[in-house]
Amino acid sequence: MAVPSSGIISLVRIKNEVSEDDYNAGVGYTGISLQELATGVINTNSASAPNSNAPHAMSEWYGYDQDAEAAFSDAYSVAKSITTGTGQAVYIADSDAHFNFIHSDAYTISFWVKPGWSANLNTNIHLFSSTTAGSTDASANMIRIYYHEGLNRLYYEYRSASTAKKSNFYLFHSNSGNHAAAYAAANLGTSYWSAANRGNVGDDDFTMITVAKSTTNSAGSSYAKVYWNGTWLGNGHYGANGTGQGTPSMTSVDRQIALGSNSWNYTKSGDSTETQFNDLTIWDKQLSATEISELYNSGTRLDATSHSAATNLQMYYKFENDGTDSSGNEAPNFTLSGNSNFETL
């Protein structure tokens, strides 16, 4: 709780706000002074903060908030090098259970992507991929979202083995049947998705891709819904129940997560120019269509900590010139290697 913005305030309680991040923490302090507090470490993100110039006044502390976050800014994105390998990756390796979803978990993964690949890619580019931390096995608790340029399909898949997997895909160039919703949502026309044909986009030519999965062990559209910006892509090719082989049985172990490549050998990163990513959010529930529309915010990225479902925000990467987590859960930082870098929008 911040310092009250009016009325009588206490010097000891100001010290509690500064040292305990809680004006009402009730910790006893002696020998404190306004000068000591005002010339100490102040959170400049707070909309209201004292200056360090004498004379010092209690009123300068009205509204001070020790843990105020910086105002939301959206000036940078991550540009994933088209060169492959660990030395060019954009990735994290979780070590404390921030990301260990299994087949029976509900979760939502959302990110913004600006294609850099060309119409000659003719293979897949992995947009989001996670597998068991430290493993080079593609089937080790894999969750991935990838686009096959040669076929114009967006895939969502998870698996626990090469013979235990669930998936569905969304096709963008057919305005009929199960594909009509994706055709309309992406608005790519009959050409495939690429840097030359980005379809419906939000700010700065980015598209928000979201997968919102329920607790059911299925990638079918009744259980795992995929969105282009705020618009549901419909049933997808394999419909309500999806497709697959066997019954995935994932284990709740830490994962490594890669953006712009797969997570087991860090290949499949596109061609031509770097693909850019922005604002990755991971939630520990299946967001509703309304909540995803709120996150899309008519195409303008918002501060996800202000989202109505923010209590379910598990990991949040703004990529504002750093790879730190902004969810408040102290999730591991993204590492950018090689030619992958933060770029101004």
Add this chain to the structure above:
Amino acid sequence: MKYYIVTSKVFETLNKENIDYALSSIDNSKNIVVTSDTIDSALSTFTNASGLSTYTFNNHTDWVGDNTGITEEEIADVKYISGL
């Protein structure tokens, strides 16, 4: 399954119902095909997915734009669907 590279003309004559995986080359002159049928007029024949995958990595400029190749995992997972 059997693993081939065929010309695009031969590909048009194949029974699409029996194709499990297919991909056109970047210049659309030939196709990779994984099918249960036997093709006598193939440009290349491979004994398994590994052999086919290795070929595409060694000849990637014909097949993919990212200097890699077609992985075995893609051959297994990305199903051919006639008309799509």
